Amino acid sequence: MRSRVHAILVARDHAQHLRRTLAALKAQTTPPEMLTIVLLGRDEQVRAVASASGADAVVAAPDGTSYAKAVGLAARRTPEGSHVWLLAQDTAPEPQALERLAGGLELAPSVWVTGPKLVGWHAPEQIASLGITLTTRGRAIELAAGERDQGQHDGESDVLGVDVRGVLVRAEAWASLEGLDHALAGADEGLDLGIRARLAGGRVSVQPLARVAVADDGVAGMPRPGGPGTRSRRAYAMRTALLHRRLTFARIVPMLLWWLAIIPVALVRSVALTVQKMPGRVFPEWGAALTVLVRWGALHRARRRVARTRTQPWSALTPLRMSEGELRRELALRADEPAETEAGHTELHFFTGGGAWLVLAGLVLSVLVFTPLLAWSTLGGGALLPLHTTVAGLWSEAAYGVRAAGLGTSGAADPFAAVIALLGSLTWWAPSQAMVVLWIIALPLALLGGWFAATRVTDRSGLRIAAAIIWALAPTFLTALADGRPAAVLVHLLLPWLFAAGSVAYRSWGAAGTASLLLLAVLACAPILALPLAVLWIVAIALGRGGIARLLWLPVPSIVMFAPLIWQRGFVEANWLGLLADPGAVWAGPRAAMDTAGRASVAAGFPAGDGAGWPALFEQLGWSGGTVVAFALLLPLVLLALASLLTPRLGAAAVLVGVALLGVGTAVGATLLFVQTKGEASIALWSGTGASLAWLGVTGAAIVAAQALGGAASRSRTGAARSRAGAAALIAVVAVMALAAPATAAMARGETRLTNGPSSTLPAYVAVAGIDDPNTRTLVLTPQPDGGVAARIVWGASETLGGQSTTDSTARTATARDAQIAELTANLVAPSGADVTQLLDAAGLSFVLLVGDAEGAGVSDPARMRILSASASLDQLPGLVAVGNTSRGELWRVAAPAAPAAVSVPSAQGTIITLQLIAIAIAVLLALPTAASRRASRRWPHLLVGPGRDRSGGDGASFTGGGGAGGGASVDRGAGVGAGGGAGAGGGAGALVDDGADEVAGADPQPGSRGGTE
16 A cells, blocks of 8 residues: 655646646546645636645745745645655646656655656657756756657666656655755755755655656746746856755865855856856856855755765765766767758858958958058058057056156046057067058958958858958048058958947857957947947847847947046036047048038048049049049949849848948038047048948948849849849949049059158157157147147157047147146247246156248248247257257257156056956957857858858748848747747848857756756
8 A cells, every 4th residue: 555645736827737737636547645735926817726626725825935945835734654746837747657656665665755757848758857967076967858758768767866846755754854955046956855865875766657747837946948037047046056055965174165165166157157158147156156155044954954864975876976077978979969050051161152362362462552561660641650669558558547648647548549559469579560561451351351241141152252342442441541540441340340240249149249349449440430330239129039138238348448438528528529539640631521522422432532533533634524433433332232122131221221321421420520629720520430331331232132133033043134133243343443443553653641650750869768768758849820839748759559549639628737738838939037947847848849840841931930939949948958950840858857747546547447357358258269159150040131042052031030021931940949039020130030049058058967067
């Protein structure tokens, strides 16, 4: 005669699941003698079902009550000698389940705990759980979870632990073990019970023929992987259980050591989780660590329970545990299995598709165009300046703190200085040479970026090559190269990579980390692009179907890096428009006229208003109409881009055309913003960066149209249609190549503003002194056309590109230090009764440089008179010693220079730099590729949206929605572990599915693992 069974069923919601479970209990061949239902919360439907169930008792408890506590409430009603059967609303046993479980206890008196085979609620052929073990490092491992049930495990019996759902516990064991541990946060409760039973001398077994269907509602056991909130709760519960279990079963000395190591281990694991592209588990990691750290009462009770019943050594569990070697072998076997890929995934074919040859050809062309640069050590001209001579100096210019400018200030550095520091560090032996190398490889880098960006739009090798050529020959890019605008060149090189990474940031933490760094670099080089890119970011969040956390991460590094500048310039100085200022050296250079025709040139992508060199070429030939020719050569590309709006890929086309319109608006708007000054001149923002963004959208839209024409040609199966498709792209490419021909030829002839050096903007005499003493200060006086004098103080051996600050160029009011410099300048350039020596000592100056040649061409009469009078005045001052005329101007040295006053370091310097480094470090760790992230990326097609080709080469369905009329059916990614919702229909380019590629697929880093990585 078998013992009585007390079934305890805990329910919270899902009344339909509860009905099925109660029906399954009534259908048991040997039903339990007693049923107690514990209701959590106030769900009326669940309450009604429970009331009509005929249960012996219904106990109400608050909604937040854990499963272990709910079971404890009901277990008080257990009659003496009755086994305890633990159930939940979503545990529906098959008719013979209880009979077989109870039979297992009756036939084997040494078995204290026995568990059923858990199978899927809707997929009974799939095993959900059949025993749990531990690795030697304490990680919980499901032995058969996820496998298809083919009877391969029906001979299993002894295990270390079982899932708590459906477990049957012998009456005397339940009383001795004191039930479930309330401190486990809902994870590994059955495993903990099994370990305690084993240590108390009992056995734990599974009954594979006793099957129970489970739906993973989360009342008992862990909820099914779902949204970010569910994943966080799972991670918190699993980590809490592991830490609590480790402290519970360890001896006193190891337990204390483990307790002391909780915080350091959490820190190390946070870095590891970030590298593994699971940043969503960092907060649960710290939550679990802090919870276990302070919960001494629960730990004491758990250790006391173990001590009261323990009769066996921990080594008795060794045969039932999995060694790390066994785990590695299992993982190796899993890794050798063919990777599961989506139907839309294709290889990039960078080499076989001609991409590599294109980049190589671009390098050859660049060397031919910039041949003189091969012998240069420093690049000058335009907005170019030398870089600091040391790597330490480069990064000191990029850090928040003391600024080597003026009389010494402290505050925020432009993030552009960090970009320059990074470039200069690549050629650490001669940092200025980095700019020379950048100019030589800029063209092949633009081709490379354009090609990879095109992989998000088309799968055709020819169209990818076309996109790369169009991108690399953009008029705004060639203008930036010829005029010497480093920030604009960097923006054009970075934008295609930002497009390639940012467009898939929603589905991968690796892509999100990379995109956040690229976004920071782009905004550092062109702050005005923050406006259009913010619009695109908001649209992506509004239209996205998932990955919101990843999208929200994108601007975080940029916000952290720009925060000191935003506070200083925006909140303190109330100069919000100054935040949009172009970084680097302030230089007007050639620009389009500020009239209707000039703005039309800017909108067309000619920021300098030069028509890509065609007007100048026609003028040399004695012809007219060069501007018309330039606009005409743009027409095929623009028409092809507009034609994309008539293709089935309307969503992708609309987004790309929208990008183009935002870029055009930004470029035109930049010509209206005069936020910087140099001397007495106000200078508008450079419109070329907005034009680069517009060119990106136009190029992408044109490729979408060409891809659609190619698809139509493939469906029509006619040679004429295919020819028309190829001709459309070919005409656009040839037109752009023709458009770029004059500018490219001019650069090859050396008709640029680039110069060989200088290595210093100061005379060699000063540069040598500045190298020996970086605190050397030189007052540079520059007479203005109206007779005024502009004064600035240069520290060290030279002005540097990274040392330029938009804080100075956008200042709207004079500070006390500015007034001090103005007073000093006035007394130097004109005789006065003031004690100039005292003023020189207060400023800590070592040299005075008067720039300009009174006999030089193009010097205005007021400026000439000022140069002569200032030179005469400086010669008469007793505290100055004339050095003589130099290539930079006339130089004087201070006879007895005083030591410069020390500049106080901001108190917040360390905190700000630390926060910025943490933000960058997190982004870098997210961006680093791992084996798991590469496997996850193979589940996705490279194409973003729209019709592609299936593996057989035919016309495929839309990979990611992207709808619009005729967009095709979307591939359903709803199946499999880590799958998310299906793609939306007719939603446009933003209708992308999110399967949480990194986090869901990697939520349990190893197959069957539940404890996390150590």
